Amino acid sequence: MLAASAYFYMSWSQAFGLMLFAMIGLNWLLGQKIEHDRRRFWLILGCVMNLGLLAYFKYMNFFLENIETIVKLGNPDFQSSSLSIILPLGISFYVFELISYQVDVYQGKIKHEKNPVVFAIFVLFFPHLIAGPICRAGQFMPQIHILQKPDSARFYNGLYMFIAGLALKSGVADGLAPFVNVIFKSPADYSGFDNLMACVGFGIQILCDFWGYSLMALGAALLFGYILPYNFNQPYAALSIKDFWRRWHITLSNWLRDYLYIALGGSRTNAGWKIQRNLALTMLLGGLWHGASWNFIIWGGIHGGALAINRWFDTANIPHTFKVILRWPPLAWALTMTVVFVAWIYFRAASFSDAILMIEKIITPSDQWSSTKLAPLFFELLLLYLPIQWIVHKTTYNFDISGLALWKPAFIFAALTIFTFIYYVDGNDFIYFQF
Template sequence: MLFNSLEFFIFLPIVFILYWFVLNKKINQQNVLLLIASYVFYGWWDYRFLSLIALSTLVDYFVGISIDKSPVKSTKRKWLIVSIVFNLGLLGFFKYYNFFLESWVELLNSIGYNIKNHWTLKVILPVGISFYTFQTMSYSIDIYKGKLKSTKNFIAFAAFVSFFPQLVAGPIERASNLLPQILKNRKFNKINAISGIQQIIWGMFKKVAVADSLAPIVNDIFSNYNDYSGGTLITGAVFFAVQIYCDFSGYSDIAIGTAKLFGFDLMTNFNFPYFSKSIGEFWRKWHISLSTWFRDYLYIPLGGSKVGKIKGVRNVFVIFLVSGFWHGANWTFIAWGAIHALLFIPSFILGTNRNYLVQTSSKVNMFQYFKNLIKIIYTFFVVTIAWVFFRAATIQDSFNYILKINSFKLDSFSLISVSDWFIVITLFIMDYVMFKKIKINIFFWVIMVIVILGALNRETQSEFIYFQF
């Protein structure tokens, strides 16, 4: 079920009414309703996917209890391995099997072994599998590390794994944050609900009014980049940077806002990343739930930055390459991760990657303001170039696309509608308003709803980009 679909606009009020006005005095019944609603929401794509999420829930539920019960460390470790092998095995089979097989065949062919026929699987990638496998796996890891106690309330745990607002595209919630909220009584909070509705509206605006408006233009430019000059290709890259941000952060906003309607607080997943002054700052503001997941469960266990510069650089490369590979079974994603690693490493070696965290004077002079603006523009520029690798079909297409930008001509910008650039500029202005937490008049929200309703009537609606991951 899509957030930007008629089915969801019918589904959400029904669940909301039952949750607060029928089952509001019985937490167990509310959790059962959340579980049923989540399975209906997820099964709307393909009911066969439900067996996978149910199996993942069962495995980690019993693994968590077994880790807690085990008296010795070695037994706890064995149960943890069960969780990790199962979840990564599930993810690897459905998402990466064909990629590894085809890459292996290409390698053998390149060294003289001619393999013409090989068996591949024709399987549908389950929606959101990269998200809920990481979510359940972190539950088992936290119990093993002693940061969390297992729960014997199966309904609550199943609701945590399948919580429909963030199920298919995050944020990737930690059990330490979401599970206690599911286990305790919840009371309707009017202020929270209003805040949630506003966040849903903002997320819907970013998705249907901005991302879906830019999608046809981006698709055309990247599919036919050989037919366009440099100015148009620059436009395509910038538009994709805006599209993927509005698409993904839009989903997160809708998810967080929807959760608020039911009395839950999810973690912030985006913190205005395009206002970052460095790559390090960008990654602390982009897809925060994933970057912190890799930090806590991979980077720090590898030793982080406390193992010396050489091993530290290795750890940085590992994190970014794995992050790229997490996004999809394509060498373009790995290249995208490698580019970010190369951009990040200089500041890591020099020890300047956390400079932005240091509080400076609240008074910023004109020179400092201009300097920060240059840093923001530069960071956005290099991030946008890296997005070309993320979006292109192959690495060769990525290089060709970037090389062809050299044919830049000012008049080539006329190929793109002025209204589309207006949408992008408006988005950045509104994002800045949100960034500065400027109070917004109710008429602003009314106008935004009208724009959303108008955009929903167009034929350019599409699934959220991160559903494929």
């Protein structure tokens, strides 16, 4: 497994593969030092080393661009040169896994892994290496110590999860992508309705893209006998922003909660404003984690602000009738999805001005607002998404499909396979590969 995972990564870049092996070795040695010494210094050193690597590759040019913008206010002729930096594949994910390992060892939640091969497999395991799920050492490492024998139920579920993930990614997400891309590229050329549909389309695209990848990762891992954590639980059924983040990118949400929000103080304070501050800062940094762009920071800020308001609403002395009205499921769902999908505009738009333009087009009435240039295929995929996501969720989330009568999974398997072949679109990378 170690050799296969190493080959998988180094087939993309040998140089970055060697860098990753060096990081694994250094973190393994630091984990040993942290367990034996228990000094906070070693933990801080490890976090600085890992985050420093991430900061250089992911944020250095963003930092230089903003410095140039500030200096140009006083010196318009100033020009700074950007660095030619390639972002190592999966760096955001494996850096978070390495940090969580060191923190867990420091806090005594797990023991340092004495076998460097087991530690290397934990980081390099190819199904989750590129885009998660973000695994915890305490959950995954014990499985590596066990000889995984052939198991027909796990193999059957793994194969089904992989096909289900492929249907979400190659059928729904990639099918919607061309329509979404062309509108986000030039929102001024499209009506308010088309801009709204692009926003809805991207929300579904990114869910099916990343949920599809996560299911394929879980499925591939199960084929080898390993169980990875679930990453999605019908996030668009959420009735609050807090509920949304319990359902969306679950492993990232849990990581931000356990290693950032709690480190900032979490809810361990009587001052309500400090809790709101911690929520806002956590999501701002979570937005920045997604990419070196002010749009990602705004996306994180929207969610951070919404989470702070959500918590204030739950704890504030507000008239009971008002709370009952806002918690009425249809209204609560509509308010939550409005926040989520408006935030997606900033996440996807090429620039801040494009995001503002798209929102203006959506909310501004005009004679041409309801006209559309979208092909029927786009709306066809939106309608097909509803039953497909329901079936996939029901048959993959905490569910053993091998327990069904043979004809049921065979029928679902065949339907998803046929759907994938009919609507398959080639040429779209996984969205989270860029993070």
